[in-house]
Amino acid sequence: MLGWFLQKRKMGKDEVPLITRRTTRSSSATAISTKNNVVESTTSTNICSPSPIDLLYGGEPIDLDVLLSNFPGRHPQIRELLQILGPLNAPMLPVFVYGGPSTGKTGILLQLFRHLNRPFVYSSCRTCYSPRILFESVLNQLSYHQKNSTNGYSSVKRCEKPSDFVNFLREALVGIVKSLKENRRKSKSSKKLERSIDGNMVYLIFDKLELVKDWDKSSTILPLLFNLDSMLNIPEVGLIFISSTPPDTFYSSMGYIEPIPLYFPTYNEDDLRQILVRNQANPKLYSSFLDVVLRPFCRITRRLDELSAVFSPLFIEYCKPLNDLAIVPNEDLKRKLFSNLQPHISLFLNETFRVLSQSSLGAERTKDGEPRGSKSKVGTCEDSDELDFHMSTSAKYLLISAFLASRNPATLDASFFDSRGGSADGRKRRRKPSEMAKGQKEAEEQELLSKGPGSFPLERLLAIFQCITSVAEDSLGEEVQEEDSLEVEGQNNPLMSDVLLQLSTLCNANFIVKGGTCPLEGSTRYRSVVSEDLALKVAKSVKFPLAKYVYRR
Amino acid sequence: MVNRNAAEKALNLIRSRLCNPNFIFRPLCDSPDSNYSKLKFIVSSSVTEACNNSVLLLGPRGTGKVAVLELVLEDLLLEYPDMITLSGGVVFQIRLNGLLHSDDNSALKEIARQLCVEHQLVFSKMASFDDNSEFMIAMLRECGLAHKTVVFVLDEFDLFTQGKQRLLYALLDAMQSVTSQAVFIGVSCRLDADQLLEKRVKSRFSHRKLLFLPPSEEEIYRLLDHVLSLPVDSNLPHDYAMEFNAKLHSMFSDERFRQIIDSFMNFSPTVRHLVKFLFRAVSDMDLKLSNLSFENFKSAISSLQRQPKMECLRDCSILELYILVCMKRLEVKEQNSYSFSAVMKEYKSIHDSFQTSDYYSQDVCLRAFEHILQRGLVCFADGRGRIQSTEFRPVKLLISFAELSQGLKAHHLCPAILQKLAA
Structure with missing residues (x-):
């Protein structure tokens, strides 16, 4: 949606695309497509020495009216943000912007900075997926450092520990604020054609903060970020957090002074x-x-x-x-x-x-x-009876056997796949509909619902695969004696490696999930996650009578 | 236009006041039995009598522990002009934060670094724990001989008590000697912070504690006046400042305004919360009207007191509400563990018995389910995950039934049948 982030900053001499920083989402929405052409004009300019101008939004500043018309339905939020950011050189308390996905949080904020023409540092916790990368990204931007081939794509400083980060950050921010103040003094005395910066505030924006909760060190990073304001204690620095989850999901035993909340409701x-x-x-x-x-x-x-x-x-x-x-x-x-x-x-x-x-x-x-x-199991059209994707026949059989192995109890394999070609008679005889059995049945159903498909070892999968492929061959031709299956297995050894390959393909496609290893057996266990509909469809495409083999309670 | 300019200046002035904790806490320091005076006495006795001291500042977050400490140090630097110095004044502080330096190694390294910066020495990154602690003790001795007080400030003190407390021991043990001249100040929002100390550390600690409390009502109004009223003798137009202050004072005596402040302070009683509230109100100031109005404060309170769960519910689509209601019904049935597939079963049974128009395929429901997962309205009940797919992991609701029914009522599109089902 936010396609106009593609190029944002006025770039330095070597045009290493900064795309990673602003491609928050690839644009597929037609709705906002015109915004793309606004920014495309930000091509490379002259070779400039690094200066705080690099921290501005690329392209010409836009009018407030344009901004408002670009984001229909968001006027109160834009106005509120403007109030909190305040007039020129107004210090601010940290802000916490939240609201569901695609409600225009990041877009509005960045465009607002474009409108205000004030320097800022933007880092998204999606692209900066670990504390170290986050720290270094902020520091790189503050020291106008770009990763490129001449510096071996390295950061300006190696910074892993929060304590180092705060020290470096303070250093960098103090330097920038100083140079901003000097610039203002200079620009007052001599009028330059070059683009100037408004104010001497620097803003740090941390986007996608909700992702930090899943980090290993979230219990230290989150309090650090929320307390950064009081730790730095530089009035010229404004902190802005953007999250798609509300502030109450960030509560921890640590505690912090909550930033000012600003809510972006979902569009009506x-x-x-x-x-x-x-x-x-x-x-x-x-x-x-x-x-x-x-x-x-x-x-x-x-x-x-x-x-x-x-x-x-x-x-x-x-x-x-x-x-x-x-x-x-x-x-x-x-x-x-x-x-x-x-x-x-x-x-x-x-x-x-x-x-x-x-x-x-x-x-x-x-x-x-x-x-x-x-997940690929969603990727089928439920309405049609055909499969929408191509799959080799052996993969289909493998999928079916995995489905069976997950659904049926292992103890019943013998009765399904015994030498007589899987007669269901024995099974039917065993089932006696009594009151107790009914209660049991319900309990079992509950269990199936809560536990999900069962797991199985590789050997069982291969055995079932062997059985059903032989059955399929049987059904095509005349009766083949069951003893052959052993021989077939012997002959088909080259095929076995192929089957294992297919299995890993199915795992990668998320049809089969690799589970943890069983502590007793020590081998990897698998689990089939395809829905019954899909399994039936696959079975239909190879004309395999799947329903006959599924154990119904 | 002049007015507007003045208003902008005034706004910036008040905003910068609000962002400066030292300014805010100044009026609370006057009285002789304030924490400020007590702390100042402790530190200044160390400066004048060359002794060691240790104290803990305890109190809820946002009651101004650090701000008061900074005020004390600031004033002491003014009061005792440097007599014998290595670099700066007689007092210098070493600041540590529990969030950053909770492990002993990095804490000592940070102490050594700050000592080096202060005294223009070369800091070695490679120094070991022992080197650093020896260096620190030597420096303490030197400072003591030079009659220079070192103030150790340990913010988030409770985090330093995790682990073996080697740092605390090293610091407090170094302060047992006569030669050093140091003050150890721990700042924590855990009121039982001193109970977390080990025996050997505890016995070396002075057990002085200063408790910081939320402000009284009288103090609140003193603070409001201090922060919001404009200085008359400054570069602001005299008339404007007078008018602004007059309006402000008439508002302070307004009963409705007092009610708002009361209700806010009942909700979050500390000074920092009040500051946040004032900031929100001030930033809302209309530059054309050029003074603060009652409406500013009213809108600030509504924008600060949010109900995130209600907002989430209002953001939900009908299908997402259906799923929430299904989960609620399952919880009412006292199913202690259920997964998305169970929810789907419930959803289907609702559809079968009521023939609702909102019946969608499982994939669509799964997507809606993932949305409410993202919103934080539900969560997985098991910690591990990863191996199992979404449908089969046990889930639970994160909102109460009352919240859900209230949210359904507030939702403007919510079908009547859903409210009935949730009841």
Whole structure:
């Protein structure tokens, strides 16, 4: 969403792209696309000696009105931020900006600094994923240091300990504040054409603070950051924290003076409409499209990034019957388009994101900003009966056998896969529907729900794989004696290595999860995490009668 | 326009006052039985009588322990002009922070570094613990001979008591000798900080404690007046300052204003919280009106007293609310451990019995579930994780049932059926 961070700073002589710093998220939202062209003009300038100007936002400062119009629905927040940052040279207490993902926290803050034309240091705890990298990133920026090939991509100072960090930071900040004050004096006496800096405040921005909670040393780093203000005790330094979780999730036994909270609520429906309609080629048409889709989708999620990802293909679907995209739709046309779109809406409502088929390659969308959502088991279209991805036959069999191994109790393997070709009779005989058994059944179901799929050793998986592949061959040809399976195993030794390769592929694709080692057996245990639907689909594609083999309680 | 300029100047002045703790705590130092006087007596006795002292400053966070200490040191430097010096005045301080130097090695290293900086010596990074502690003792002796008082300030004192307390022992033991002239000041917000000391450390500690308490009401108003009123004889226009102060004082006597201050101080009683509140109110000042109004304080209190969980609930979509309600129903049923798959089962059963319009596929629900995980409304009940996938890890609600039902009521789109289900 925040694509305009790509280039931010006026860069020095060698253009090592600073992209890592500002690519918080790759842009997929069409809504804010015009902002991209605002910044693209920040190309390299003259060779300049390092100065605090490097800490400004690249590009010309923007007007407050432009800023306000760039962020519809965020006016109270922008105004409040402006108040807290205060007029020129006004010292400030630390601020804690929070609000759900994609509510414009980082974007507004950075654009605000562009508007104010004041120096700042931005470090995101997403890219600076450990204390050391965070410390060094802040120090590098403060000493105008850029990692490049001439310095071997090293930081300006090696800084691992918090105590060193505070010392270095104080040193650097005092130096910068001094040079800012000198600059002001100089610029007062001699008018320069060069861009000047407003004020002698320096701001430190720590973004994505919620990620620090997962760090190993979070119990020391968080209090350090929150107490940094009183530790440094330099009035010319302002601290700003950005987090997607509220302040109460940061409470610890340590305690600290809480920074001033500033809340960014999730956009409501009207705001979303305003944002989404912006920068559309045909706002009228898009607005009529939003009339139809916005409400149902808002019931599921109000996150802008997700909505815009869903709406872009849906809008293409909406426009399909139209020849002229510049048309202003009347009521009649709207109704027609709606009835055309309706089947697609329910379809899109029920999927998180779509993996495009071969025909429409190239425009693949993925869901941003959601680390766990990208698990591959979600990546199937639930509506169609076909698989959306290619898989070799042996991988399919492996997947099925892993599914079976996870679902069925190990003790029943023999009855399923015994020499008579897995008759289910024995199983049925054993089950006697009595009251007690029913209670037991419910308890077992609960257990399955809470425990999830069972784990299994590699040997069991291979045995089942061996059995079902032989069964599959059986079903194709005539009856083959079961004793052959041993021989087959002997012959297929080269195949075994292939199977292991497939297994690791499936593990990487997150169909099968490698669990911890069993303390008794000492071998790695696996666990299949595919849903039953997907397993059935896979089985169907190889014409394997899976349902016959699944143990039903 | 003149007014606006003056207002901006006044705003900057008040803001810089608020960001300067030394300024804020000055009016609380006058009385003879204040902590300021007691602490000053302790430190100055060490300066004049060349003895060692140790004291703990205890009190909740934000009651001005460090600020008062700094005021004391500042004033002492003024009071005792340097007679015999190596570099600066008669007093110099070594500051440590428990957050930064809690392990003994780095703490001693930091002491050595600060001693070196103070006396223009070359600091060796490679020095060992023993080297540094010998160096420190030697320096203490030198300072004692030069009648120079060394003040050790240990902020977050309770964190230094973790581990073997070798640093504390080394410091307090060095202060047993007659030659040195040092003050040991520990600052902590744990009131039982002295109980955390080991026996050998405890026996060398003087057991002097100064307790810092939140300000009384009278002190609060003295502080408000001190911080907010503008100086009449400065570069600010005289009339403007007079008018500003007059408005301010009339507001102080306003009953509604007193109520606001009261309610805020009931909520968070320390000076630093008050400062935060004042900062918020002052930054809200309308430059055109050019003075502080009652509305500023009113809006500040609402922007500081937040209810994060309620805000989170208001941010939730309908589907996310459904999942929360399902989890609540499971907890009411006293299922002590349940996972996302159990929640899904409950969700499905709700749909089956009520035919709600909001029934979505499992993937969509999983995504919604991950959203509420990110918001911190639910969390995993087991610490380990990683191996198991999200659906099967046990989860629990992080909000109370009352909060949930209140949040559902406040949510403007919440369907009636959900409120019924949650009841």
